[in-house]
Amino acid sequence: MLERVTEDIKAAMKAKDKGRLDALRLLKSAFIENNTSAKPKADAEVAIAHVKKLKDSIEQFPAGSDEVAKIKKEIEYLAAYVPQPLSKEDFEAMVKEFVSSNPGADFGTVMKAITPQIKGRFDGREASQIVKTIVG
Known part of the structure; x- marks a missing residue:
């Protein structure tokens, strides 16, 4: 995925798309940091974590501010790199x-089996509530 991001950075540079370029550079730095860590994670997990950080950071700014709009735009740019x-x-x-x-199967068994399949694709808190209602 790092190669894909690098190619997309080049394309953003040629298109002079500063917002996309900045978002992709941050994602690339997250990949590089992960690759040099003691226990590297899968690229998809790094992308998911990066987008999750961006989503969480929206709450730090007043609603409707320029910073919130910028972060939402970054999330849109990076949507192609995370699972749907x-x-x-x-x-x-x-x-x-x-x-x-x-x-x-009890709650723990279901959550243990399902969690890897939904990581980054569905909210964990909501997932546990749904599993509790289905399993009982």
Whole structure:
């Protein structure tokens, strides 16, 4: 994914798209930092974590400010590098399918099996609430 980001940086430079260029450079630095760490993660996890940080940082600024608009634009630019979000209905179907194929599965078993599949695609807190209502 690092090569793809590098190519996209070149394209953004040629197009003189400063917003996209800045967002991609930050993502590339996150990849490089990860690759030089003691325990590197998968590129997708790094991209997910970077976008999550951006989403969390929106709350630090007043609604409607220029900074919030800038961060939202960065998130749009980086959407192509993170897995597509999972709808609530798709998640519920995934949980129901797991529970039906594993009778007697409890909350912990379901969450342990489902979490890797939804990482970065569905909110963990909402996922646990849904699993609790389905499993009981």
